[in-house]
Amino acid sequence: MEEFAALVDALVYTRSRNEKLRLIAEYLRTTPDPDRGWALAAMTDGLSFPAVKASTIRNLMMERVDPVLWVLSRDFVGDTAETASLLWPEPQADVTPPPSVTEAVDALASMTRVSVMAELPKLLDRLDATGRYALIKLSTGGMRIGVSARLAKTAFAQAFGVAVEDVEEYWHGLQPPYAPLFAWAADGAPPPDSGDVPLFRPFMLAHPLDDVVVDLEDYVAEWKWDGIRVQLVHAGGETRLYSRTGDDISGSFPEMAEALTFPAVLDGELLVRGSHQGGAAGGAASFNALQQRLGRKTVSARMLSEYPAFVRLYDVLIIEGEDLRELPWHARRARLEALMPRLPSERFDISAVVEARHFEHLAEIRSGARDEAIEGLMLKRRDSPYVAGRRTGLWYKWKRDPLLVDCVLMYAQRGNGKRSSFYSDYTFGCWDGDPDTGAELLPVGKAYFGFTDEELKQIDRYVRNHTVNRFGPVRETDRSLVFEVAFDSVHASKRHKSGLAMRFPRISRIRWDKPAEEADRVDALRALIRD
């Protein structure tokens, strides 16, 4: 555990990607099995210990330190694991040496909601503050140490001189501590057998187009639909639906899991039927409707009939055991079109190609996309294979321009992690009438990005100097600062007092110059609802 704790600590303080890769690769090379496998799982969010929650840590601390001092400390530090690691009372008596990662994982896995209160302290007592930090991070999940799963896999590939694409592919069929993966990469054993398992394949992703202009001879355009990107995999008689991050969401969409009945891997956009996107014929509902279906463990018959899901297909990766990923886009597209008659039409359609004469014509079509409530356009190189990740020049996303509204900062909350101690999460509002005749501000949204580090410091200072009320980590400001807020769309919502919810709001500009009375009214936002 000490080596792992030292690695976690070093990663926290390391900025350079190459140095992070070197640190992880070094650890993976020099640490024995199965410790390194568990450590890798911890770094890639592959571990889950249901008995240990953030609230467990809080409750353990409440038994050991005064609750008020705990809250003040947690608020200052901005991280529960770190606060607990620092406040944990050093054990008085001689203690057993620190556990190995494997011993810690075994102990954590055997804990129940009840036993955890007695068992977790025994582990914490055997560690110093650095070790306690690593253990709590590992046990509560979500290390947040600046290491993405992709970075960890790249480090794995680097440690053993194997291809990262292979690592990605084999990874998904395996469980921690990934013994067959290490045997393959470190000891030259045959690759792990994926066999007849419906495995996730890493998605091909797009770069923003920004200022690039492409030739439509080389690139094809498709609509970018406002749903969630999914992969449907059928193998060994089973179908699974995976999200962008590789999470299995089949349980929330049983109708989709039943709809693919032959071996294939398909890439598309998960949507709900409606008339919101692309008109009434074969249309899709807004993202808001899809949201009703997300994250549900059980799905009622009413849900299924009110919000019927379907997938608008973009691509085909594998069909009946034949891997098509090396083929150019146009060849895969032809295979996909040929495949459509085999798929039930109420559950599948194909994302149409957008016909444009030239780039400028396409730009015109895109600027009309607002009314269609489409996210924008995708541009795909016609001769490109399907490659995992974001490869420059192959796929571009060309989002429509965001909507803008001027709002007034109402509340600010201290951030977590890197932004602990900074007021970095903002709630802003618009006027519910004419501010000159006594209108009030109604909160319309929250945003916590879109500004630079320097601007964050300025807003933080502003918040501290314009506070009129404090509620724990939240400050109410005197409502004098205007933000220009950018967002992708706005929807009716019963959850908010203003009756609307913005999608993907971010701070686009800070209007230090603009008087608060000149901010927009809620009516202006309401007029943009297209539900």
Add this chain to the structure above:
Amino acid sequence: MARHSSAMPADFSWIRAEPHGIHLAPADCWIDPARPVGRALVTHGHGDHARGGHGETIATPATLAIMELRYQTREGAAPVEYGQTIRLPGGVAATFIPAGHVLGSAQILLEHAGERVIVTGDYKRRADPTCPPFEVTPCDVFITEATFGLPVFCHPPVAQEVAKLTKALSDHPDRCVLVGAYALGKAQRLIAELRAAGHHAPIYLHGAMERMCRLYEDFGVGLGELRLVADHSKDDLRSTIVVCPPGALNDRWSRRLPDPITAMASGWMRVRQRARQRNVELPLVISDHADWGELTRTIEEVNPAETWITHGREEALLRWCQLHQRRARALALVGYEDEDD
């Protein structure tokens, strides 16, 4: 628990906390005022406590020298030695007592009508080769700082942090270790601690550090051989320790250094995210302020009838006083900055 005999029901109305400093009404005199006043008592030389422009400034000789360095004038300077008591108008007596914070730093004991009040300014209880140690002095009201007034703050032994620094140096012979340290106090203490740990090689300074280091040496604090970065090439600086103000750590200035390992010496480095916010790779938890254990132990040892808490995390220290049945209140003073510790 025994309390000082003259405790209740005195009201200490002769000493008041105003937003811009502590005011002694009978003497019409301020302690560490945030703006120019007629007569000021100054605890130590840090800019947020020792502002310029007062008619008369009463402080230790070292503090006055530090202020002269900053404000280029000795006008109104009234030196007072440690242990010396001076009489102020209105029957107020003031005694300067070592606070162990930086060179010249003092607690100020104020006596009036049989009541004793101590203003600590900033202080610490750990040994510091650059200044005399904090002296525990009995009083009725103890006005304490609370910069690190949260139980998460526990400064490790300084030797352990210095060892981290020298290890980083020997592990990376082609690089230098660039340490951000507050130009008054922290920098000189760090250098003195390095010398005590047997590091006798020249230490390189950012230009802004030079005069203050020389002032320390004038007051008898030996710092060994110091050189200016500006006089040396990148190659000269490999395998050396370079000390700069925290603000220069991520500045263009540091580009002249050979692949520096960025370190910072500060009590805030105890919290990972604070180190990350400053792009620090090698956090050194070295502070010139009392940590939580020192703050609470000092209140117990001084054992005042009342504790008043000034700048820092006053809520937590207030809570601790409540939990230990000690009378306490927080003073709302403005203008003290603690971010660079």
